[in-house]
Amino acid sequence: MDFINAIIVLLNYTIIPALTYGSQLALGAIFVTLIYGILRFANFATGDMMSFGTMFAVLLTYYFQSLGINLGIFPTALITIPLATFMMILYMLSIDKFVFEYYRIKKSPPVQLAMVSVGVMFVTQAIIRIIIGPADRTFLDGEKFILKASEFKEITGLNEGLTIKSTQAITIVITMIAVSIMFWFLNKTKTGTSMRAYSDNEDLALLSGIDPKKVVLITWIIAGILATIGGVLYGLDKSYRPFVYFNNMLPIFAAAIVGGIGNPFGAFLGGYVIAFAEIFLTYAYKKFFTYILPEALEPNSMMQILSTDYKFAVSFSILVIVLLFRPSGIFKGKTL
């Protein structure tokens, strides 16, 4: 019995939150990796682009709520995702047209494009703050919990409760759907194959008649979809605050590089690696050990490897270690 209780503790406080957070990071990391692999630059505007898409979802949610439209037990934000994604893609394409295209045609070095993306980051941040302001906003409605701790205890008769928030379930399910569709697209369709070819060897791809304009367009569209979904899911799960999105860019980068930048599957797993590491290393295991150890051995400290203050620092340290020992990432991305 104690053993099951211990497992429930782990599930409730580490595994489910880590899966949720990991899914959100994974979506962002695939976004970074796609841009890096196909457009060939590190996009420092990642966090703010995700924030931009989410902003539309938040505004539309408020608008729909004022009209009385909702999805019942599901959050209203889900119906706003397609519209928000559309706005996001429009924004990305116009940024590409007015800013990035020039450097791409000139074949500027990646550093210059990264620098330009810093400019885009500033501008995007300004637009977001001018439109919606820097405040913290929650836009979650509908049913908050799928399973409450008290219900779980009643059903199973265990000491420990298991809570599953609806946002956690939605996040994991939607991520799985979105990512599977994306991988299917990349691996099985002709356009997807041409994108991978373009990413592997640009000259050879151009030689075999792949239209670079189309590849770039599709890349931005996929990136826009992933960025908006990732942003909205994160906002639903926590809350929407522009500054936090900017900060999230850092663990997202870490996830993309750890997984092997330029490799979408690596980025997907990298997100979970980062999330699990962050949560496992900063969780206080006291409760867990009181269940599995005999009474004589019970710990009296918190059994925490690192204070939760260092949550972000954990992911960055992993990145540094990976860069040191396996610079191309766990799943062999582009070489450095």
Add this chain to the structure above:
Amino acid sequence: MKQYLNVITAYLIMFTLIILVGIFQSWSLALTILNYCLISAVMTIGANIQWGYAGLINFGIMGYTALGGLAVVLVSVAPVGEAWSVGGLNMMICLGVIIGIVFSIRLTLKKIAKSKKRNYLITAIIIIGILLLRLISAPAIESIEAVEPAKTGFLGGLGLPVLFSWIAGAFLAGGLAFVVGKVALGLRADYLAIATLLIAEIVVSIIKHEDWLARGVKNVIGLKRPAPYEINLQQSPWFIDLIEKFHSGKLALINSVSEKQDVLNQLVIDASSVYVKLCFTGLFLTVVIILLIVTQKALYSPWGRMMRAIRDNEEAAGAMGKNVVKQHLLIFILGSAIVGIAGAMMVTNDGLFTPGSYRPMRYTFVIWVMVIVGGTGNNFGAILGGFVVWFLWVEAAPIALFFINLFTAHLPETNEIRVHLINSAPYFRFLVIGTALLVIMRFRPQGILPEKIIKN
């Protein structure tokens, strides 16, 4: 003379703008802007050495700035005796343990050939070391933080004059740069950017959360300054006499004695803050000028030529027998040390150390915009960039407010759009900075004052 014409014009325009702020807003504000411009200039000199001379992209400026700030606390604050007596010994042992870890790792790297066994050994050393550190430091940290938590709760510093901390800041930042450089300099440019950005975040989060070191997010206030305090100035007779003489014409017009005294008091209060800021300006200007002379000399020395050669073609420079790795590391340390000085200067100027305020936006990306806008590879350009961008950063909000009012003048006061826009005026600074960067990158990628190659 003619070749320096654009430099002189650019600087003249910049100083006119600052003087205009003095006339239209206030002299105190103008001097504050000028001081921050000078601090930014030091940062841009540091960043320009790395990016302009050597082509190294360092997005970790925030980390080095924070370390410079930390140096001010560690050097100038008086030591907290009680904290030292309860936990000082343990913390010193910890320092010893860290040094031990580093040396034993170095030894293993040297003595044992590259193999799986070596990796396991190093991992074991690190894990045992960290466990040891936790064991020794945990009780000490607790008792240090319990010493008057509202006022101290940290070890304090050395109690030395604050100017020493500028040098200490340079050494701290340089030391970090040595470690980072060893780890990350082999990476490709954009990876280096990301790695340095994240390492800077780690540094700042350590400073933020290790309360025993510098009180963390509880901030350290009332730091020493190298300039007199306003309150002392307002009471010293020589200063009051000086102000009286300076404003004698204006004061002579007032007849009543008590009124004259009131006006004089007000003038003294205003002037004291201006005087203090002028003292800081003098100090900062000295630093900027010294750094400018040194970096200019370095740029046009054989060493500078070698750096540019390495930047422009690493392989060729390597083939000519130049040690690219070593030079990269050296310049990475030098540039970061200069940024460390700037960080210390900034904390000295503010008189308080607030680890919570170190954010990559303000301390990394804005500095980079300064270097790119000003002119990479040209020290005069980098400094000008510091001035221009800082000026824009501060004055963007008032200017935006002016334009918002101009364009919405026909709307009623309570119009929602107008109210919303007026409330979001501060955020226009991001727009201005971002647009400036994009425009410069597109139409004048070499910056306002481009790099000059002197051939003789």
